[in-house]
Amino acid sequence: MNTLVLKGVRPYGEGPLSDVLIRDGVIAGITSHDPNTDPHTDPHTDPNTPDTVVDGNGAILLPGFVDLHTHLREPGREDTETIESGSTAAALGGYTAVFAMANTDPVTDNAVVVEHVARRGREVGLVDVHPVGAVTVGLRGEQLAELGTMARAGVRVFSDDGHCVHDPLIMRRALEYSKALDVVVAQHAEEPRLTAGAQAHEGANAARLGLQGWPAAAEEAVVARDCLLARQVGARLHVCHVSAAGTADVLEWAKARGTAVSAEVTPHHLLLTDDRLATYDPVNKVNPPLRTAADVERLRQALADGVVDCVATDHAPHAPQDKDTEWSAARPGMLGLQTALSVVVKTMVETGLLDWRGVARVLSERPAEIAGLPDHGRPIAVGEPANLTLVDPAATWVVRGADFASIAANTPFEGMELPARVVATVLRGRVTAAAGRIPA
Amino acid sequence: MRHLLGTEGIDPADAVAILDTAAGLKQSLEGREVRKLPTLRGRTVITMFYENSTRTRVSFEIAGKWMSADVVNVSSSGSSVSKGESLRDTALTLAAAGADCVVVRHPASGAAHRLAGWLKDVGTSVVNAGDGMHEHPTQALLDAATLRERLAGGDATGQDLRDRRIAIVGDVLHSRVARSNVHLLTALGAHVTLVAPPTLLPTGVGAWPVTVSHDLDAELPSQDAVMLLRVQAERMHGGFFPSAREYSIAYGLNERRLGLLPEHAVVLHPGPMLRGMEIASSVADSPRAAITEQVRNGVHVRMAVLYHLLAHEEENA
Amino acid sequence: MAPRQRGATDPAGERELLSAGDVARTVARMAHQIIEKTALDAPSAPAVVLMGIPTRGAPLARRLADRIRDFSGVAVPTGTLDVTLYRDDLRRGPTRPLETTKLPAGGVDDRLVVLVDDVLFSGRTIRAALDALRDHGRPRAVQLAVLVDRGHRELPIRADYVGKNVPTARSEEVHVLLEEFDQRDGVVLR
DSSP states (O other), X not given: OOEEEEEXXXXXXXXXXXXXXXXXXXXEEEEEOOTTSOTTSOTTTOTTSOSEEEEOTTOEEEEXXXXXXXXXXXXXXXXXXXXXXXXXXXXXXXXXXXXXXXOOSSOSOSHHHHHHHHHHHHHHOSSEEEEOBOSBGGGOSSSBOOHHHHHHTTOOEEEOXXXXXXXXXXXHHHHHHHGGGTOEEEEOOOOTTTTTTOOEEXXXXXXXXXXXXXXXXXXHHHHHHHHHHHHHHXXXXXXXXXXXXXXXXXXXHHHHTTOOEEEEEOHHHHHOOGGGGGGOOGGGOOSSOOOOHHHHHHHHHHHHHTSSOEEOOOBOOOOHHHHSSOGGGSOOOBOOTTTHHHHHIIIIITTTSOOHHHHHIIIIIHHHHHHTOTTSSOOSSXXXXXXXXXXXXXXXXXXXXXXSSSSOOOOTTTTOEEEEEEEEEEETTEXXXXXXXXXX | OOOBOXXXXXXXXHHHHHHHHHHHHHHXXXXXXXXXXXXXXXXXXXXXXXXXXXXXXXXXXXXXXXXXXXXXXXXXXXXXXXXXXXXXXXXXXXXXXXXXXXXXXXXXXXXXXXXXXXXXXXXXXXXXXXXXXXXXXXXXXHHHHHHHHHHHTSXXXXXXXXXXXXXXXXXXXXXXXXXXXXXXXXXXXXXXXXXXXXXXSOTTGGGSSSEEESOHHHHGGGOSEEEEOOOOHHHHHTTSSSOHHHHHHHHOBOHHHHHHSOTTOEEEOXXXXXXXXXXXXXXXXXXXXXXXXXXXXXXXXXXXXXXXXXXXXXXXX | OOXXXXXXXOTTSOEEEEOHHHXXXXXXXXXXXXXXXXXXXXXXXXXXXXXXXXXXXXXXXXXXXXHHHHHHOOOOOEEEOOOGGGOSOGGGSSOOOOOOOXXXXXXXXXXXXXXXXXXXXXXXXXXXXXXXXXHHOOOSEEXXXXXXXXXXXXXXXXXXXXXXXXXXXTTOOEEEEOHHHHSSOEEEEO
16 A cells, blocks of 8 residues: 655645645545644554655645647657656656657657557656657648557547648548547647748748748638538547637637637747747747737637637757757747746736636646546545646746756746746656656 | 847947948049058958859958958858758857858848857857848948948938938848848938838838838839849749739839939849849949949948958957 | 147146147248258159148148148149058057048159158058058158157157157157147147
8 A cells, every 4th residue: 555645735725734645546535734743753663654745835736737739759859858858857847647749750650659659658657648649641641640540559639740730621531530539639720831931920020030921820720720620520629839819719719609629828828929039049939939929918818718728838859959050940849848837827827817726727627638538637636546736836946948857958938037836746646756856 | 340240220320330431441442553451461251151142252252352351252062061061060160260250141031140149259250141031231231332422422421311212122021131221221311112012021011110112103203212122033933923024014113114213313223133024124224223333332331341340359249 | 818838737737749830830841841852843853742641640731732832832732541451450449430541633653752640659650651552552752741759669660851859758648739620739748
């Protein structure tokens, strides 16, 4: 029997301090915090002494975070991230489940790669690694990948992320076919003809900097089309990394008419704007691009209102030689796993747009629901699986990409002071991260 | 001044100083037997051209050599540039080899800015000789020098372009010449009108300190100068306008339109010209056109830029 | 305004070396010396041109030419020679603006060029002027006229015509004031 006690924590940041007893990966008891009991009695002499105790010191207890959008780069680019280093970053960032995107090399478009990624994830054991399967063979957008075979191998989410499934007929078939498998298709919405050669959000900054424009309509148009298709065939649709205010409008309209659509927004699109492009430093290059302050404002509101369902990191590690280049040669993408919580707190909690229940919703409950994970994003209650994250809301820290667990260091938040830190992460009753370190 | 990366945000006093130096150099070199100054003896200028541009490269090379700098040209064929070496490594290599100044032409917008960042601790100056669709500051400076000289009709030392009206016509969207000229000419007090079809104007042009027009005939009578931009053939295939013929009818500077300009107005073109399309041959060859003067001034302006970057004490910038 | 006492030190720590009248007399004397030494009024005289080194050498050259014309009836052409681009100390200060170079009609080839400057100090400006002159042609001979020679030469250069020799400390500054720039004539030590 394995026991863990989280002492002096506040579930959802509400109410008085509690002590949470976890036995064999399940929440076994939630009691009023008793500061007088000494948790450090010897287990050999006292059979009731837990194996592990975490002193919460009043930290906020949330359901473990779930990231629908992570690039772990293995197989293919293990020089930038591995399933082990990415799992470590995820645990330190408060995540108990991540969805590893399919644009690996080889592409995760078949059960062999799916099983490899899932097995490596289990071996590392710091976070539940769920492989995302490609929608089309080789992410080429031409022919459906073997969705059924991959679903039987455990895939819950399919996406060609990095590429848009732009052919409307292929997208229709993918949505239709997915219905039988109880999986969801996650679309990277980007009309490729409208973004050929695009380098930056089409607007005043791109015009000034001579960077080819990336029109918001390229995203909005595909999201509108896919919402219509999903409704037409009665399938579920998930929209990756919403970046434009207009996309939120389309989602609001689609949801109002009963379309089964969900959507995610990245932390960087909640905080950063294309004003940062003036230095031409590609650490700010990302797909979809950073947009305007008005877009940021609309996305925050949409997340608060539930028009956008959840936050997903789009954690995208890149090697220095792929980032420290001229702008157009650089790969798009940013690290996100270890900064997501802090950025959400900065943009949503400190602004009063979300309370801690809301944070639990956007970082854990909704993403778990969208992906159909039965044991994540669950209520903090007796009998529920102990996938939990403990957060110190009062902490502040300065971002240093070099200190992250990821092999790559391409964080756009370098040097920023951010609020809130993960105190501990618990996966099925086991502490996977505590005080910024992986327990031995 | 350590680098010349663009004309955006340029101090008008600095711009006038460079134009004055260029005019001084031009005047002092005119009619001389020995067109060589010892000013930059012992300094090394490396030109790095990742795009073909004989005219700009040669102009910088002559400028450097007339100032006695050692000029080394690195072009994209037959060097590490074509062997897949990163821009960063190439730049650091050239700086380590002793370049005091790197003149860079690159298809990526912002390449010169990145270079200046990588060379921050080395002390090498960077001159942007054209980066993607972003800026081409020496072209704007030579355009301004030509305009100032022509419109003043005499010694223009110390003058800016206050209240002059200049129309820039053509592919503004893809043009680094247009961007650099908008920044520089407006900084010098000129009023700039951009004339182009909407497809060749950037989204966001509304934030620029210019007037935008789609009607060339209506703008010409009030201009002191008209600057034509090169229209690249591939733009046509990109659907930015239907045909060369239609473009020429709407935006080409022909004899009739030349007649709409005031007597004193100057015609500029950065070259290379597409005769018959953006400019009629007779207009290009008319005395109103200052196109060969632009090329001549280009050398003096680039000499002036090298002088302002290299002939002073080290800055801790 | 009361005439300033020669040699007096004013409250700003400025000592007058030459008054306005002294400057005029000195220029006149130098004009005579140039006429005499170059024999420019002789029938077989060489063609003499005066090249002023900006900024203050330029008006001095014109004044000398005026006096020479007054005294000899010979109109000596003048010009200006900017030496900025030939200086060896450009990297020891901020960017220097260029001055005007204007050769007299007919240039300098085979002429006797008299370089004119206000103050002769290290000699480096004159070294630069000799280099600049060489790029503009091949004079028959070059001479040097200065209003003030303050010593401290760093190069083997001497003047052919000196208005006034002034012993100075290296730390002192000699300023030639000319109406064209300074609203009055004079030479002061600061």
